[in-house]
Amino acid sequence: MSAVRYYAQPQKVEAFATSLLEKAGLPPEHAKLMAACLVQADVRGVDTHGMARLEQYLSRVNNGLVNASPKLELVEKTPVVTHLDGDNGFGFVVASKGMAEAIKRAEVYGIGMVTVNHSNHFGMAATYVIQALEAGMISLVFTNSAKQMPPFGGKETLLGISPFAAGAPSKNEIPYVLDMAPSVVAKGKIRRAARRGEPIPEGWAYDKEGKPTTDSNIALDGMMAPIGGPKGSGIAILMDIMSGVLSGAAFGGEVGDQYKEAKPQNVGHCFIAIKPDVFIGADEFKSRMDTLVQRVHAVAPASGFQEVLFPGEPEYRLSKLRSGQGIPYAEAEKKMLDDAAASYGVPSLEFSETPLAD
Numbered sequence: 588m589s590a591v592r593y594y595a596q597p598q599k600v601e602a603f604a605t606s607l608l609e610k611a612g613l614p615p616e617h618a619k620l621m622a623a624c625l626v627q628a629d630v631r632g633v634d635t636h637g638m639a640r641l642e643q644y645l646s647r648v649n650n651g652l653v654n655a656s657p658k659l660e661l662v663e664k665t666p667v668v669t670h671l672d673g674d675n676g677f678g679f680v681v682a683s684k685g686m687a688e689a690i691k692r693a694e695v696y697g698i699g700m701v702t703v704n705h706s707n708h709f710g711m712a713a714t715y716v717i718q719a720l721e722a723g724m725i726s727l728v729f730t731n732s733a734k735q736m737p738p739f740g741g742k743e744t745l746l747g748i749s750p751f752a753a754g755a756p757s758k759n760e761i762p763y764v765l766d767m768a769p770s771v772v773a774k775g776k777i778r779r780a781a782r783r784g785e786p787i788p789e790g791w792a793y794d795k796e797g798k799p800t801t802d803s804n805i806a807l808d809g810m811m812a813p814i815g816g817p818k819g820s821g822i823a824i825l826m827d828i829m830s831g832v833l834s835g836a837a838f839g840g841e842v843g844d845q846y847k848e849a850k851p852q853n854v855g856h857c858f859i860a861i862k863p864d865v866f867i868g869a870d871e872f873k874s875r876m877d878t879l880v881q882r883v884h885a886v887a888p889a890s891g892f893q894e895v896l897f898p899g900e901p902e903y904r905l906s907k908l909r910s911g912q913g914i915p916y917a918e919a920e921k922k923m924l925d926d927a928a929a930s931y932g933v934p935s936l937e938f939s940e941t942p943l944a945d
């Protein structure tokens with residue numbers, strides 16, 4: 588097991604990913620958007636949902652399982668509620684359009700809601716929360732995903748470990764960015780451990796028989812553990828209601844598994860954007876958010892903690908660091924990116940074995 592890390596500059600990684608995705612047939616603006624989402628995940632330290640997934644996405648589009656150039660069709664239901672058919676496009680492209688449409692409606696009416704079907708895996712849910720924050724909006728983001736987890740009390744997978752995300756802007760303090768899978772960890776963390784040849788902590792996952800395991804490869808074939816038993820299971824069901832049942836997408840264990848099944852995933856999403864101005868005014872809202880952040884930060888740390896952080900703060904700090912030092916990739920990830928460059932005939936990404944200068 589190698590602990591060597593290879594650092595790459597985020598802008599260069601984005602340009603590299605854009606070239607690969609264009610070679611795979613995506614229109615330039617879609618390739619750029621998807622590349623930016625992947626790099627944003629890596630920069631924020633959510634490297635389970637960044638470039639490490641590119642090989643799999645390229646293979647899906649090459650095999651005709653994802654539409655490289657979807658026609659995104661909107662069906663207006665009411666002035667504030669719209670449905671978007673993702674035409675089996677990449678989740679990043681479809682979801683960005685979904686959130687953009689929710690924001691557009693919230694700008695005018697104070698709230699906008701968009702349901703989405705015929706989409707695919709959309710990566711890090713915080714991406715769409717950050718998109719809403721940039722427009723000054725509070726947001727709620729829902730998605731569903733392939734079955735990985737049993738409902739509470741069950742021994743068979745039925746539920747996705749679909750992340751719930753929410754955001755709220757602040758004035759001078761850090762914004763609220765909650766992005767959480769209803770499982771103890773995201774499956775990407777188990778996939779990364781398996782790729783790196785590392786074990787996983789007990790409590791993350793079960794084997795096929797429902798027994799706890801620390802073997803990342805056994806866990807990959809087994810089941811994910813929900814957070815808080817019935818609570819995590821209940822949130823996972825809510826994700827399926829908002830994203831699947833309501834939108835017309837697949838639900839209840841029928842979302843395609845992008846790693847195992849050669850069929851379109853038919854993932855569903857739901858995006859809600861809320862303009863704080865309509866309630867107490869944008870400025871007052873943001874000032875009150877600052878107060879909330881300050882009060883959270885001022886709480887005395889418990890034993891074993893140095894400080895109390897706001898949701899999204901660990902990722903925010905990492906993004907500051909990685910923007911300067913570069914994104915650290917493991918040997919296996921570097922090899923995957925080098926192989927992709929060779930097979931698509933694009934110049935390899937530049938790596939440094941030491942952190943880059945700020």
Ligand SMILES: NC(=O)c1ccc[n+]([C@@H]2O[C@H](COP(=O)([O-])OP(=O)(O)OC[C@H]3O[C@@H](n4cnc5c(N)ncnc54)[C@H](O)[C@@H]3O)[C@@H](O)[C@H]2O)c1
Pocket residue numbers: 633635636708709710711712713730731732748749750764765766767768769771772773774775895896897898899900901902
């Ligand atoms: N698209 C999909 O189908 C899918 C499925 C599962 C997970 N994911 C993604 O995987 C990523 C990881 O998910 P996860 O559940 O493992 O996240 P996580 O457990 O790393 O973090 C969950 C939340 O806790 C916050 N947090 C962490 N440490 C904190 C601290 N010390 N103080 C305050 N807040 C803190 C984080 O900011 C985050 O909002 C997410 O980006 C998620 O969207 C995607």
